[in-house]
Amino acid sequence: MKGMTFDPSVPAMTLHRGGGQTPLVFPGSFPGLLLPDQVTITGQAVAFPDFASDTIWHHEWRITSGGGSFHGHQLARVGVTRLPGDWSETTVLMDAPAGTNVFFGQVRLQQTSAASHNWLNNSPIARRQPENVWITAFGSLLLEQHLGLSRLMSVYLDDDPLSATYRKLVLAREQSLGPAPGGYGLLGLGEPDTVNHPSGGDSQGGERIVGTTAGWPVYYPGDTGAPHYKFQLYTHDQLHLGAGIYQVPKTFRKTASSPPSIVDPTDYSSGWLADVRGQFGRLNIPE
Amino acid sequence: MALVSRRFPNGVHAIYLEPNTVGDWRDIDAPRNAPAKAPEEHLSAILAHSHLDYLEALVAATVTVNHAAISAAGAGLPDGQGLVFQWGGAETTHTLLDLTSLGLDYEPLVLAALGENIVTGGLPIQTDTGGRARYASIYATPTAVVLWETASRTSAPLAAVSLDYEVFAIRRPSGDRNNLAKAFDPATGEYQFGRGRISSLRQYVQTAVGGSPFFLPLGRTIDLDRGSPRFARGDGTTYDPVPAGLVVRVEPGTGAYGPSLAYAGSFTAPDAVEVQVR
Numbered sequence: 108m109k110g111m112t113f114d115p116s117v118p119a120m121t122l123h124r125g126g127g128q129t130p131l132v133f134p135g136s137f138p139g140l141l142l143p144d145q146v147t148i149t150g151q152a153v154a155f156p157d158f159a160s161d162t163i164w165h166h167e168w169r170i171t172s173g174g175g176s177f178h179g180h181q182l183a184r185v186g187v188t189r190l191p192g193d194w195s196e197t198t199v200l201m202d203a204p205a206g207t208n209v210f211f212g213q214v215r216l217q218q219t220s221a222a223s224h225n226w227l228n229n230s231p232i233a234r235r236q237p238e239n240v241w242i243t244a245f246g247s248l249l250l251e252q253h254l255g256l257s258r259l260m261s262v263y264l265d266d267d268p269l270s271a272t273y274r275k276l277v278l279a280r281e282q283s284l285g286p287a288p289g290g291y292g293l294l295g296l297g298e299p300d301t302v303n304h305p306s307g308g309d310s311q312g313g314e315r316i317v318g319t320t321a322g323w324p325v326y327y328p329g330d331t332g333a334p335h336y337k338f339q340l341y342t343h344d345q346l347h348l349g350a351g352i353y354q355v356p357k358t359f360r361k362t363a364s365s366p367p368s369i370v371d372p373t374d375y376s377s378g379w380l381a382d383v384r385g386q387f388g389r390l391n392i393p394e
Numbered sequence: 395m396a397l398v399s400r401r402f403p404n405g406v407h408a409i410y411l412e413p414n415t416v417g418d419w420r421d422i423d424a425p426r427n428a429p430a431k432a433p434e435e436h437l438s439a440i441l442a443h444s445h446l447d448y449l450e451a452l453v454a455a456t457v458t459v460n461h462a463a464i465s466a467a468g469a470g471l472p473d474g475q476g477l478v479f480q481w482g483g484a485e486t487t488h489t490l491l492d493l494t495s496l497g498l499d500y501e502p503l504v505l506a507a508l509g510e511n512i513v514t515g516g517l518p519i520q521t522d523t524g525g526r527a528r529y530a531s532i533y534a535t536p537t538a539v540v541l542w543e544t545a546s547r548t549s550a551p552l553a554a555v556s557l558d559y560e561v562f563a564i565r566r567p568s569g570d571r572n573n574l575a576k577a578f579d580p581a582t583g584e585y586q587f588g589r590g591r592i593s594s595l596r597q598y599v600q601t602a603v604g605g606s607p608f609f610l611p612l613g614r615t616i617d618l619d620r621g622s623p624r625f626a627r628g629d630g631t632t633y634d635p636v637p638a639g640l641v642v643r644v645e646p647g648t649g650a651y652g653p654s655l656a657y658a659g660s661f662t663a664p665d666a667v668e669v670q671v672r
Contacts, residue, residue: 137441137600137601137602138441138442138448138449138592138598138599138600139448139449139598139599139600139601139669140437140440140442140443140446140447140448141446141447141448141449141567142434142446142447143445143446143447143567143569163644191621193618193619204434205434205435205437206434206435206436206437206438207437208612208667209610209612209667211449211503211564212503213501213503213533213534214515227471227474227645228645229471233481233482233483235481235482235516235529235544236515236516236531236542237487237531237533237542240501240533240534240535240540241501241533241534241535242515242531242532242533243503243504243505243506243512243513243514243515243531243532243533243534244514244515245512245514245610245611245615246514246515246611246613246614246615246616246626246664247514247515247516247614247615247616248514248515248516248531248616249515249516249529249616249623252481252482252623253481254470254471254475254479254480254481254621254642254655255620255621255642255655256621257618257621257622257623259616259618259623261613261614261615261616263612263613263614263664264612265613266612266613266665267613279614281617281618282618283618283619283620283621283622284621285620285621285622285655286620286652286653286655287652288474288642288643288644288651288652289641289642289643289644289649289650289651289652289653290643290644290645290648290649290650290651290652291644291649292649294648294649315644315649324644324645385503386447386567388447388449389437389438389440390601390610390667390669391437391438391440391441391601392601392667
């Protein structure tokens with residue numbers, strides 16, 4: 108037999124080719140439907156703001172034995188920090204046509220501005236997607252990462268009736284900076300007024316404290332001097348108060364009269380451009 | 395509701411569920427034929443329509459990728475981390491399909507399924523203890539389908555692995571291919587529908603019962619918390635690469651470590667649709 112039969116219960120059309128050939132069943136399922144209109148969005152800004160910032164204050168003192176004499180030093184440096192927190196923003200690209208439940212899309216990305224400085228005085232914030240190529244875009248794409256920090260974007264048709272962007276094609280951005288590191292507080296012998304310095308060996312101490320809120324120390328300027336770095340040497344006589352008792356120099360502490368200061372030169376915002384293209388469609392679910 | 399296949403004098407040919415039985419079945423303006431007349435308003439009732447496009451597979455192939463071992467990371471921040479964990483540092487690409495012979499002048503939409511999941515923008519394709527993992531994105535040029543991978547690394551290496559991907563390059567819809575509402579070639583058994591838009595000899599992305607489907611996610615697939623991601627796959631599983639032991643202290647290391655940077659949110663996988671290419 109040759110010909111065609113249609114079975115709506117499958118649903119399927121069976122093509123009988125005769126000659127003992129196996130019938131072809133087509134489609135046997137629901138093909139994904141696409142609305143004919145091609146969607147093209149060019150140069151969509153994908154920007155991530157800088158995180159809130161603060162400072163970290165490092166103070167250190169040392170009394171050193173050497174060569175039969177004592178001497179000491181005090182130093183202080185200020186660094187900049189970034190504070191923990193999450194941020195997100197959703198941009199509506201366009202309305203989704205009625206009846207569609209999926210956007211079959213591609214995204215092409217280009218980073219246009221990166222953080223001004225290395226993260227944690229260590230290395231640049233790494234990009235996590237290839238640039239200038241058309242990436243298949245279902246859901247989310249990680250864009251940038253480093254220790255404690257992540258940034259991503261998502262392109263999808265929002266089909267959540269409870270969402271403010273219900274029935275919209277959206278581009279959502281998120282970034283997150285994790286909880287601040289530990290290690291703030293007193294160092295070594297802390298910040299006493301005087302110290303019983305042993306004959307031989309060193310005495311040292313200091314502190315590492317926040318400006319206002321604990322954050323990630325992302326940048327220290329080089330130890331090149333004022334205003335962010337101060338250093339002072341002291342002779343034995345300048346520190347010696349009596350038998351075995353030495354003055355601990357603390358005039359560079361944050362609470363003292365002449366601490367260092369800093370103007371934050373860093374900017375950890377970043378910018379990307381995204382081109383988005385594709386077609387809206389519907390995937391019907393067979394029962 | 396009846397599933398019907400109808401062709402109308404204006405050239406429309408559609409297979410759809412009748413919303414009612416009002417009007418003459420031969421009249422495209424009859425209420426019962428509304429899906430045929432205005433398909434964009436009745437997509438849920440349509441199986442196929444001569445004015446819609448379809449996700450036709452230009453190429454379909456199973457490709458084995460031999461992913462190389464990834465070396466252990468260095469010490470990270472000296473004495474600043476409770477354990478070694480680093481992002482990136484092992485980026486590489488793999489050409490999954492050579493499309494040169496197709497002579498394309500565009501970059502096709504490409505789908506690559508690894509088991510039940512498609513490769514999205516950073517799908518975890520291999521995971522190991524401590525957060526060692528390999529992640530993949532997929533893109534196309536006019537001449538190739540390419541898988542781009544990166545990693546998260548710890549104090550131990552990530553072993554090499556061979557993975558099989560089902561790879562599909564989707565033809566950019568080109569509209570009508572002929573002027574025949576439907577055609578059947580008894581010599582080959584080919585059935586064409588909607589002026590050549592669908593052929594029984596070509597493969598399409600479809601939803602179907604049975605078979606070996608993979609999941610297309612329909613929403614966000616990554617969430618962030620504490621600076622760390624949670625990945626959600628189409629099959630409903632999630633992956634949190636950052637281990638609980640990743641804690642940090644101000645460098646140089648003295649004093650207590652801070653809280654864990656491991657993901658602590660409540661994100662779950664989005665809705666997904668099971669599809670096949672056949």
